[in-house]
Amino acid sequence: MSQKNKHQLPTIKARILALKYLPLFLKEIWHTQPWMTATNVVLRLIRSVIPFLTLYLGKLIIDEVVLLINSHSTDTRHLLALIGMELALAMSSDILNRMTGLLDGLLGDLHANRSSIQIMQHAATLDLTQFEEPIFYDKLERARQQTVGRTALLAQTLAQVQDIITIGFLAGGLAVFSPWLILILVLSIIPGFFGEFYFNSQSYALSYQWTPQRRELDYIRYIGASNVYAKEMKLFSLSGFLTERFREVSAAYYLQNRKLAIRRAVWGALLAAVGTAGYYGAYAFIGIETIKGVITIGSLTFLAGSFRQLKASLEGILNRFTTISQGTLYLRDFFEFFDLRPEVISPPKPLPFPSVIQKGFVFENVSFKYPGAERWVFQNLNFTLKAGEKLAIVGENGAGKTTLVKLLTRLYDPTEGRILLEGRDLREYELGELQRHIGVIFQDYIRLMMTAQSNIAVGDIDELNNLDRIATAADRSLASALIKRFPDGLQQVLGRHFSGGVELSGGEWQKIALARAYMRDSDLLILDEPTAALDARAEYEVFQRFAELTKGKMALLISHRFSTVRMADRIIVIENGQLIESGSHQSLMDNKGRYAELFQLQARGYL
Ligand SMILES: Nc1ncnc2c1ncn2[C@@H]1O[C@H](COP(=O)(O)OP(=O)(O)OP(=O)(O)O)[C@@H](O)[C@H]1O
Secondary structure (H helix, E strand, O other): OOOOOHHHOOOHHHHHHHOOHHHHHHHHHHHHOHHHHHHHHHHHHHHHHHHHHHHHHHHHHHHHHHHHHHOOOOOOHHHHHHHHHHHHHHHHHHHHHHHHHHHHHHHHHHHHHHHHHHHHHHHHHOOHHHHOOHHHHHHHHHHHHOHHHHHHHHHHHHHHHHHHHHHHHHHHHHHHHOHHHHHHHHHHHHHHHHHHHHHHHHHHHHHHHOHHHHHHHHHHHHHHOOOOOHHHHHHOOOHHHHHHHHHHHHHHHHHHHHHHHHHHHHHHHHHHHHHHHHHHHHHHHHHHHHHOOOOOHHHHHHHHHHHHHHHHHHHHHHHHHHHHHHHHHHHHHHHHHHHOOOOOOOOOOOEOOOOOOOOOEEEEEEEEOOOOOOOOOEEEEEEEEOOOOEEEEEEOOOOOHHHHHHHHOOOOOOOEEEEEEOOEEHHHEOHHHHHHHEEEEOOOOOOOOOEHHHHHHHHHHHHOOOHHHHHHHHHHOOOHHHHHHOOOHHHOEEOOOOOOOEOOOHHHHHHHHHHHHOOOOOOEEEEEOOOOOOOHHHHHHHHHHHHHHOOOOEEEEEOOOHHHHOOOOEEEEEEOOEEEEEEOHHHHHHHOOHHHHHHHHHHHHHO
């Protein structure tokens, strides 16, 4: 796979460094729900003492039984008291396990919800440019995908703390008897630990390297099963093409994964055998010491039990350490995603948006190329969008019409030159305020598979529940006739994505989208191909209303339809990144330049 970037692989050092994200993560968890986190920690602390107490009680019980047998006594009160205590411990242990499990689950769910919201909120602050970079998407994908992984990480980290305390007690008990046992113990688990650490690194590396392919698989899965593409999938018989690509990529990933899984299983078995041998070595040693009379039978069970428990806990800790350090690498992706900062931002002391626009917008020597692209979309573009003017932009496909809208709304900033509003650079205004004062309906407007009400309210989402306003907007865009036909009126779910939804035609969707423009009382209204899908009558009506409703306001129209374009006060023609003509429909026709040529072409096409 060509996209495998070896140099991007996280090194051991990177993994250790990534541990620094753990405290940040715990802080996140704490903020998710402080009382739940605190209760969880306290319960785990209590739980961590129980194994030691249980083993010690076991020793006391066996010694008591031996004593009773040897002394031929029938006074079992002490024995029963001890057994009762062990019973109480066993029950508390179970209850504590269930409670911590419950809290882990609840906290995990809360954290997953919280972080999903944080990811969406942060993504919304980022630049459009960032969304166009595959590396950004990979990072976002890893941050998003690991939501479940982070939930597990929480349980693992808390269990780790619990086991470390348990180990402290058990190791104390063993050390009192013989420090050698501790040494045997450590030696028997170290090989297994390194094995786990190594294989976990490999598996993270694999999943890291394959993020682009996994994204591609998700994408193919989506296209292959999407209602949006179903008709083309059928008519172009794309299913075979897509499944073949899916098979190819998924099989390659499977093979890599399988190789690793097999190596992991084989080495895991060998290294575990070393650990088991260590345990039985220690067992033999304790057994011999008991026969020699150095320790009691109760101590034999206590030590053997402690040893077994210690081994299990230590293995747990070491294995968990590798899982946690792997988890922290994903945390790194998560926190790095939040470290991404947008570049298109408001200045520290922004200008207030002008209450009345008098001079309009001026493009001053604006040159622009998309980040990473070679080709200039504009070079030294100069024009003015005057106050109160309705300006249409004409240009062939790819001339840069939509790009111009993106620059006006500061989705991008010019590469060179500047755009002025009332004589001041757009970058001096507060970004959010600027964008709120401009209403844009893009060519590829968002089609929410939600109610008609929500779809129209997109134009000013704060007015979601203002039904009067929504109904008026629908009236103005001719969407109201459509809504009357819906069984659920404004509550009708649009699109076929969810049950009960109705699908709309292209023109019907466009009427809904146009209603958004009337939701906002914007100073500048931009319609990018607003009527492309409308029939001739609807187009005529839409524009009649549009002219009335935007009287005195600025509007920018982008259209390939000259019947639309000619309604504008002024038309500019863009070609090869330059403005080549500008004027009213009549003056441009009289000019007999490019506009007149394109107009004639279209007119002939209609004949
Ligand atoms: N995000 C992007 N990254 C890189 N290049 C882009 C991007 N978006 C558009 N372009 C390029 O910029 C040029 C202008 O695109 P734009 O969408 O502004 O054209 P347009 O005039 O609106 O075209 P159309 O009439 O087809 O809608 C095109 O050559 C296009 O390939």
